[in-house]
Amino acid sequence: MIWQRDVDLVVPLWQGGDDVRVAAGAGALARLVPTHAERLHIAVSEGPRRARDGVRNLDTLAQTTRRMRQRLDHRNPSRILTLGGDCACDLAAAQHLTRRHPDLTVYWVDAHGDLNTPAQSPSGLAHGMALRTLLGEGHPDLTDPAGPALRPDQIVLAGVRDLDPPERSYISANAVTAVEPARLADAPDHLTAGRRAGSPAYIHLDLDVCEPLEMPAVAVPTPGGPGVAAVARALAAVAAHHRIAGVAVTEYAPVIEHGEQRIADLLEALGLLERPAG
Ligand SMILES: [Mn+2]
Numbered sequence: 001m002i003w004q005r006d007v008d009l010v011v012p013l014w015q016g017g018d019d020v021r022v023a024a025g026a027g028a029l030a031r032l033v034p035t036h037a038e039r040l041h042i043a044v045s046e047g048p049r050r051a052r053d054g055v056r057n058l059d060t061l062a063q064t065t066r067r068m069r070q071r072l073d074h075r076n077p078s079r080i081l082t083l084g085g086d087c088a089c090d091l092a093a094a095q096h097l098t099r100r101h102p103d104l105t106v107y108w109v110d111a112h113g114d115l116n117t118p119a120q121s122p123s124g125l126a127h128g129m130a131l132r133t134l135l136g137e138g139h140p141d142l143t144d145p146a147g148p149a150l151r152p153d154q155i156v157l158a159g160v161r162d163l164d165p166p167e168r169s170y171i172s173a174n175a176v177t178a179v180e181p182a183r184l185a186d187a188p189d190h191l192t193a194g195r196r197a198g199s200p201a202y203i204h205l206d207l208d209v210c211e212p213l214e215m216p217a218v219a220v221p222t223p224g225g226p227g228v229a230a231v232a233r234a235l236a237a238v239a240a241h242h243r244i245a246g247v248a249v250t251e252y253a254p255v256i257e258h259g260e261q262r263i264a265d266l267l268e269a270l271g272l273l274e275r276p277a278g
Pocket of ligand 1: 087110111112114127206251
C-alpha cells in the first residue's frame with residue numbers, strides 16, 4: 001500500500017557531510033519514487049565552504065533549513081517525505097512534525113547516532129549532529145526556533161553500531177533506546193516495543209544502516225550492518241505498528257556501483273513504491 005503524504009521535499013543537500021556524491025541521491029530517489037503528493041525541489045545554494053562555530057558549511061545548511069521551514073510553515077503539512085541528501089537534509093521536516101505531533105516516535109535507522117554537538121564533533125560535519133540538533137542541542141542556526149525540541153525518550157536508534165565516546169555517554173545518560181544490528185535482524189518487532197500502536201512516527205532512514213557489502217552506494221559505508229532484507233522487514237514492522245507522519249531517505253550516493261533493486265526493496269517497505277504483482 002502506498003503511504004499517503006501531503007508533500008514531498010527533494011533536497012540535494014550534501015554540505016552536511018561535505019560529500020557531493022549524495023547530492024545526486026535526491027534526484028535519483030525522486031525518479032524512483034512515484035509522485036503521490038505535491039513535490040517541491042528545494043534549491044541548495046553554494047555557500048562559503050568554511051566552518052563556523054565548529055560546523056562545516058554552516059551558512060549553506062542554515063540557509064537551506066530556513067528555506068525549507070518557510071515552505072513547511074506556509075503549507076503546514078501533517079505528513080512529509082524528504083528525499084535527500086545527507087542526514088541533515090530533513091531537519092526542517094522533522095522539526096515541523098515534532099511540533100505537529102507531540103507524541104511522535106522518531107526511528108533513527110542509521111549506522112551512526114548523529115548525536116554529536118558542534119563542540120564534541122571530531123569532524124565538524126553537521127550530518128553527525130542531526131539528531132542532537134533535533135533534541136535542541138545543535139547549533140542555534142539549525143535548531144528549531146519555534147517549538148519544543150524532541151525528547152530523548154521519543155527516539156529509537158535502529159541498527160546503530162558506530163558511535164563516538166560522547167555519543168555513547170549521551171545515550172546512556174539519557175536512556176535513549178538503541179537497537180543494535182543483530183537484534184534488529186532477529187526481532188524487527190522489538191523496535192516498536194513499548195510504543196503505542198497507531199501513534200505517529202517518523203522514520204529517518206540513512207542507507208548506511210545496511211551492510212555495505214549489500215548497499216555500497218552510501219557516503220559513509222560502515223561494516224557490520226544488517227542485510228537489506230532485514231532492514232526492509234524492520235521498516236515494514238515500524239510502518240505497520242504506527243501511523244507514519246514522516247519519512248526521510250538519506251545518504252544515497254548513486255554514483256557508486258550498486259544494484260538498484262535493493263533501493264527499491266527499502267522504498268517498498270516504506271510504502272513509497274507499489275509492491276510488484278505476483
Ligand atoms: Mn547518518
